[in-house]
Amino acid sequence: xxxxSARGLHVTFPGRRGAPPARAVDGVxxxxxxxxxxxxxxxxxxxxxxxxxxxxxxxxxxxxxxAFDGQPLAYSSGALRAYRKRAQLVLQDPSxxxxxxxxxxxxxxxxxxxxxxxxxxxxxxxGALARAGLRPPERFFLRYPHELSGGQRQRVVIAGxxxxxxxxxxxxxxxxxLDASVRGExxxxxxxxxxxxxxxxxxxxxDLGLAWNIADRVAVMYLGRVVExxxxxSVLTNPxxxxxRALLSVLPESEGAPVILTxxxxxxxxxxxxxxxxxxxxxxxSGEATAVADRCRGEELPVLGGGGGRAVACxxxxxx
Amino acid sequence: xxxxxxxxLRVTYGSGATAVPAVRGVDxxxxxxxxxxxxxxxxxxxxxxxxxLLRxxxxxxxxxxxxxxxxxxxxxxxxxxxxxxxxxxxxxVFQGAMHSLNAxxxxxxxxxxxxxxHGRATPAAARARVGELLEHVGLPAARAAAYPHELSGGQRQRVMIAMxxxxxxxxxxxxxxxxxLDVxxxAQILRLIERLVAEQSISxxxxxxxxxxxxxxxxxxxVMYAGRVVEEGPARTVYEAASHPYGRAxxxxxxxxxxPASRRAPRGLPGDPPDPADLPxxxxxxxxxxxxxxxxxxxxxxxxxxxxGRRAACVHVGSTS
Numbered sequence: 001x002x003x004x005s006a007r008g009l010h011v012t013f014p015g016r017r018g019a020p021p022a023r024a025v026d027g028v029x030x031x032x033x034x035x036x037x038x039x040x041x042x043x044x045x046x047x048x049x050x051x052x053x054x055x056x057x058x059x060x061x062x063x064x065x066x067a068f069d070g071q072p073l074a075y076s077s078g079a080l081r082a083y084r085k086r087a088q089l090v091l092q093d094p095s096x097x098x099x100x101x102x103x104x105x106x107x108x109x110x111x112x113x114x115x116x117x118x119x120x121x122x123x124x125x126x127g128a129l130a131r132a133g134l135r136p137p138e139r140f141f142l143r144y145p146h147e148l149s150g151g152q153r154q155r156v157v158i159a160g161x162x163x164x165x166x167x168x169x170x171x172x173x174x175x176x177x178l179d180a181s182v183r184g185e186x187x188x189x190x191x192x193x194x195x196x197x198x199x200x201x202x203x204x205x206x207d208l209g210l211a212w213n214i215a216d217r218v219a220v221m222y223l224g225r226v227v228e229x230x231x232x233x234s235v236l237t238n239p240x241x242x243x244x245r246a247l248l249s250v251l252p253e254s255e256g257a258p259v260i261l262t263x264x265x266x267x268x269x270x271x272x273x274x275x276x277x278x279x280x281x282x283x284x285x286s287g288e289a290t291a292v293a294d295r296c297r298g299e300e301l302p303v304l305g306g307g308g309g310r311a312v313a314c315x316x317x318x319x320x
Numbered sequence: 321x322x323x324x325x326x327x328x329l330r331v332t333y334g335s336g337a338t339a340v341p342a343v344r345g346v347d348x349x350x351x352x353x354x355x356x357x358x359x360x361x362x363x364x365x366x367x368x369x370x371x372x373l374l375r376x377x378x379x380x381x382x383x384x385x386x387x388x389x390x391x392x393x394x395x396x397x398x399x400x401x402x403x404x405x406x407x408x409x410x411x412x413v414f415q416g417a418m419h420s421l422n423a424x425x426x427x428x429x430x431x432x433x434x435x436x437x438h439g440r441a442t443p444a445a446a447r448a449r450v451g452e453l454l455e456h457v458g459l460p461a462a463r464a465a466a467y468p469h470e471l472s473g474g475q476r477q478r479v480m481i482a483m484x485x486x487x488x489x490x491x492x493x494x495x496x497x498x499x500x501l502d503v504x505x506x507a508q509i510l511r512l513i514e515r516l517v518a519e520q521s522i523s524x525x526x527x528x529x530x531x532x533x534x535x536x537x538x539x540x541x542x543v544m545y546a547g548r549v550v551e552e553g554p555a556r557t558v559y560e561a562a563s564h565p566y567g568r569a570x571x572x573x574x575x576x577x578x579x580p581a582s583r584r585a586p587r588g589l590p591g592d593p594p595d596p597a598d599l600p601x602x603x604x605x606x607x608x609x610x611x612x613x614x615x616x617x618x619x620x621x622x623x624x625x626x627x628x629g630r631r632a633a634c635v636h637v638g639s640t641s
């Protein structure tokens with residue numbers, strides 16, 4: 001059974017000044033198994049952060065449901081507090097998510113205090129810092145964020161999430177603000193936490209290389225929907241959705257001609273009918289998908305299953 | 321003659337006990353019509369280098385060395401000459417176009433400004449040229465009336481490029497031109513820059529933390545660490561088979577999708593890039609170096625020949641081969 005599971009999730013934000021509502025998450029099924037690392041990949045504005053926040057109960061879905069360990073999420077403040085002990089958020093930009101006036105010790109202990117931890121606070125903080133790779137932990141207790149490097153700050157943020165011994169962490173762009181040489185060490189830490197503690201993780205990122213580095217499974221999101229999902233090896237080395245193909249083709253090291261989609265990702269308040277990608281689809285533009293063109297423009301695609309299998313939401317890929 | 325020649329450039333911020341050496345002796349050469357990438361991580365001095373090229377550093381920075389643009393030393397020239405060189409000789413595209421564009425002026429007026437300031441066009445001719453430039457970078461000429469906030473990040477970066485092109489420079493310095501943009505927009509901007517420099521045989525000096533992007537865009541590549549170039553050579557070779565251990569580590573930090581060696585094996589370096597105010601002695605890379613020997617803590621390494629057209633600053637280079 002999966003640890004976290006979302007079914008038919010929709011999150012809609014009301015439009016401003018009479019504009020149509022923005023369908024940030026527009027029908028998503030997603031499962032995360034125990035000890036599994038899932039990468040949620042997409043461009044800015046595709047809804048990946050909103051989806052992550054709704055999985056943590058930070059945003060209440062407009063429709064659909066999230067279940068954790070078989071229990072549907074309840075949205076009373078007590079229930080949410082209990083839930084946050086088991087599922088923790090790790091934010092990007094550690095400089096922004098740490099209070100500059102709090103010491104490392106206070107930053108990590110904050111979660112324990114909120115949850116009224118009854119055990120030995122000092123030992124718990126030391127343990128979390130050591131697991132996050134800050135050793136010896138006592139040396140970091142009284143340091144302030146400005147005295148630390150970017151990599152060390154990100155480790156403090158991770159320690160703050162680990163201190164409550166959660167079963168799942170949701171990491172939003174965990175290495176986007178770090179230097180390349182430091183990035184590898186933080187990703188290796190996430191892999192080690194999974195191996196040693198059996199931690200599950202949802203990593204939200206725009207970086208397909210990161211998915212290749214650490215994830216078991218990947219879900220590619222476009223305009224509020226998962227358009228392709230499956231095991232990392234299979235999706236990234238043999239992509240079937242034209243959007244996934246385009247994303248992979250523009251990476252600097254990829255072989256063959258890059259498929260550069262024109263324009264910006266469209267607006268979630270005006271999702272095209274039919275296949276939501278059809279207006280930018282390179283296969284439709286080149287004529288390769290002419291046989292299914294009418295369905296692309298007029299027929300909506302089903303929501304992909306959230307489980308482990310390979311799936312793609314594309315008329316062309318599923319008929320050819 | 322080289323278009324740009326940087327000789328033993330040193331930049332120090334502050335003075336006395338608090339002096340911070342940001343650039344510590346950099347030599348670079350850029351031939352006309354070629355593209356040079358400068359790679360490095362935060363604090364390595366790459367942005368200071370970019371600003372120094374056009375003498376844009378704050379007054380508190382002490383600059384030594386020579387920057388020869390077409391044989392003319394930028395650091396020694398008069399203000400009048402420098403004004404002529406900025407924009408027309410060399411122009412710069414900064415990262416974060418949101419902060420580099422003036423929020424309260426229409427973008428058309430901002431693109432026209434260098435044309436008018438340099439007396440290159442009448443207001444009417446400048447307007448026509450702005451429309452031309454906008455179409456050249458893939459924006460409709462009518463967007464000239466827009467304010468920066470009405471444009472997306474990618475469109476703003478296009479405006480920055482149009483500005484840089486306004487006075488037909490011979491060199492464009494691009495400092496992290498695609499950082500913070502989405503992959504697809506990044507690809508659009510990189511192709512645009514590539515097309516423009518090829519069409520107008522402009523030289524490009526591109527600065528980035530992203531070694532993979534530089535290797536894909538540039539002809540040659542210089543890798544900076546702690547204010548120095550530690551490796552330089554043909555872009556592909558440096559990316560795929562670096563001679564310096566830092567170059568190798570940086571390159572392997574960029575995963576190649578499909579390569580089984582990097583699957584579930586993220587690679588990085590222990591420690592952090594050094595603080596320029598507190599550099600380690602000897603070779604500045606030795607505390608993080610996987611192949612350091614005792615001598616590395618004592619002796620700094622100069623760049624030396626490392627094969628055809630390649631140089632690297634490492635004790636292991638040239639000693640055995």
